[in-house]
Amino acid sequence: MTFINYAAREINCKIVYYGPGLCGKTTNLQWIYDKTNPQAKGKLISLATETDRTLFFDFLPLDLGTVRGFKTRFHLYTVPGQVFYDASRKLILKGVDGVVFVADSQEARMEANVESLANLDKNLKEQGYELKSVPYVLQFNKRDLPTALPPDEMYRQLNFKGEPTFEAVAMSGTGVFDTLKAVAKLVLTELKKK
């Protein structure tokens, strides 16, 4: 749900990073936080366990600049990836404008990817959204690992509707901003249609 404030001339959009546990959602946000200049970003908030696993969400507000006289502000959220945090994931999807699915490229994690994607589809439906109509981008993370599956194989199994797909190594930043740009563009394009 985009919040358009004509009085303050601001648009606020919510983007959620989804994916299985340890796929690199928080790492994506961490990289964006580290590489964005201080004026354009707020605090990165992580509600995590003592072992740095996301407990509720990570949150990063980002100012992208002005479009047609309106300040565009993106609120980036991650969900906790671990299966048993499903109730929290549902809450975070409320009011979402765009979704990034971060897939773990390791062969051993393919099943977890597929399961998490099905979970995303189901949870979006519960909130009244459809994955096929919501602005959506797919990222294959951890491309640097020797056990990474070929991208074609991953595309075949995970690409849902021909959405923009990016290869990434979030630890070193590869593909992180490309992914963010793509989803932001889709969200703004959606706004244009309304």
Place this chain on the structure above:
Amino acid sequence: MAAPDLVMYEEEYQQIKDILHRLQVDSNSKIVFLVDKNGQQIAVQGDMRGVDATSLASLTAGNVAATDGLAKLIGEKEFSILFHEGERDNIHISLVAQRVILVVIFDEKSSLGLVRLRVKKASQELERTFEVLLRKSEADRGSMNRFDSPFAEITDEDIDSLFSE
């Protein structure tokens, strides 16, 4: 889409700010602010120096969402009021019109009783304002007005320029 976009217009924005200002003065509190359920800050009154408003808004919404989840688990419709007591400052959080969250931060200059009393009155006023706002944005959506939307003309270049750095 699950819920219609929230659109804020100048007139109602001013009304909301006036209501929040009155609430802040009447309840003798430090900060009064309004957040939507998704964590977007709508309006604020009071001394926000040293307070990270965006994080406050997002965490408040997370807090309310989690509490809402808890309520549903035990078969309650909602817990309409949350109260956090600190050594110096306290936070009073309440739901308005099922849709927005009213947050009041106060210290020993005020009291929970006073805040609750004033919040009740302000909530009724806010509810009326939001009803008008929702009707207005629905009417806008249904009418030709939508073609006046500043976003109808967003070009690909506009979007690209956001990422030019």
